[in-house]
Amino acid sequence: MASGLFALLDDVSALVKASAASLDDVPAQVAKTTGKVSGIVIDDTAVTPKYVVGLDPSRELSIIFQIAKKSLINKLFILTPAALVLGYFAPWAITPILMLGGAYLCYEGYEKVHSMFSKHPAVDAESEQLEQITPEELEQQRVAGAVRTDIILSAEIMAIAYSQVTGQSIVNQILVMLAVAVFITVAVYGFVGLIVKADDIGVHLAQDKFHPAMQKLGRGIVKFMPRFLSILSYVGTVAMLWVGAEIIAHGIPVTSHLLDDLARSLAHIPVVAWLAKALASAVAGLGIGFVVEKLVLLVKMIMPGKQDSPKVG
Template sequence: MASGLLALLDDVAALVKVSAASLDDVPTQVAKTTGKVSGIVIDDTAVTPKYVVGLDPKRELSIIFQIAKKSIINKVIFLGPAALLLGYFAPAVIPYLLMVGGAYLCFEGYEKVHSIFSKSAHGTEEQSAGDMDVITPEELEKKRVGSAVRTDFILSSEIMAIAYSTVNESPLVTQIVVLFTVAIFITVAVYGFVAIIVKADDIGIHMTKEKFGPTTRKIGRGIVKSMPGFLVILGYVGTAAMLWVGAEIIAHGIPFFHHSIEALEHSLSNIPFLAWVVKVVVLALGGVVLGAVIAQVITLGKKLFKRPAEKTA
């Protein structure tokens, strides 16, 4: 009986050692995963500030907190477990889901590029008509939060799927810890930075008060003046990141494109930074093309499947 108990304790000790060894690798896996999803993180950070534009400044942080809270819930309660279950029962499905998400990112990126360059009168008329809608501040806030959460859900799905693909060959304990660490770390980092961006104007204005020295006041005025331009640039960076990441996800799932990208990088391997820039530019342009194709297919589908009443209207 004593020998049986000792054997059981030896098994438990061995299990603890294996778990500890796998957990030692968690920081490396988290860092690796965070690097892979950096494009999506940049896009998420760039997109979110627009949801508080035009709302009561006193409600800005509350709105950001609402979005962040729902983002963590989606990642931890729904998306993380879903990734683990799919990885266990149907791992072959994950690459295809990633590609669908990548296609969506390309489509969204193309729509943003199109809206930047399109200055048609039709678009102006639609904007004017939309501006005339009557809506209470509470309804507008609820609408904005809902829209932000939907966008975040799609981006979070990509983040968790990529995170799982990074650790799918690791022990289950490592998979669980990495997924939930990435979920919390990225959410806190993204929405913490968004909160700073959103309140940067207020911080700058506060720094311009007479109680501060000339240097501090000058920095404050600089922050206030630079924020509009910074937000515009951040929007462009987010759009580029969306196209780049979406196209890279799809290219990774198609051997011909994956090998072509690798060959391109290899041809410029002597200049690593140039190789990275060329790769990003090629993928972003490819994302625009794919997004345009998807947009045309959607437009054609809407025309083909219009209801008879809509066709005659």
């Protein structure tokens, strides 16, 4: 009886040691996964600030917090379980779903580019629509638009996170994916919050109570931030096209090999290789977005009667 009990305790001890050793790998896996998704993280960071441009400055952090909260909820309670379930029961379904999300990003990016070059009457019509909604409704629309874009980028992040832990225990898979979800969300939206409030920081530093050098820095930040946010909005649009097309390209062997070959041909100049791959993806994304928009218009013609509500952001 005693020997059986000791044997059981030995087995439990061995299991605990094995689990502890496995858990020691979690931080390393999180770091590795974060490196793999760094491009998407940059895109997410570039896309988000444009959703608070033109809104009440006092509401900026609140809006960022709303987006961050919904992003984290989506990652923790929708995307992580979905990746684990699909990875176990239907791993073949992950790539097509991500490709659909990539097509949506291309569509949204194309619409942004199209609106930049549209004629003034279209802009006036949009302005008239905006005048018909309250600031609260505009804020809700901006948050909803940001969350729609974020969930696609987040899905790609969590899919990559899952691909890094497929051969590990279910406990490790869950821990790594949850840790990645929390870390990425805090990092992205913390930095976004810093970006959108940088002008307020500049105003504070420009006060007379600070050293002249600090005041000069504050004034410089205030002058630079509007231009920086404008540039960032363009970067965010390009990022939608780039990431969307790259998601689709990686789901098709031929196009995936073409992108890899392009990067390898310029591997001796890493920056040029990265830029060439990103530019090729962005141009392809513009074409994909154009096709998707025509398909959307065709569907609207076939199914008349449903009018879209004003779309902002």
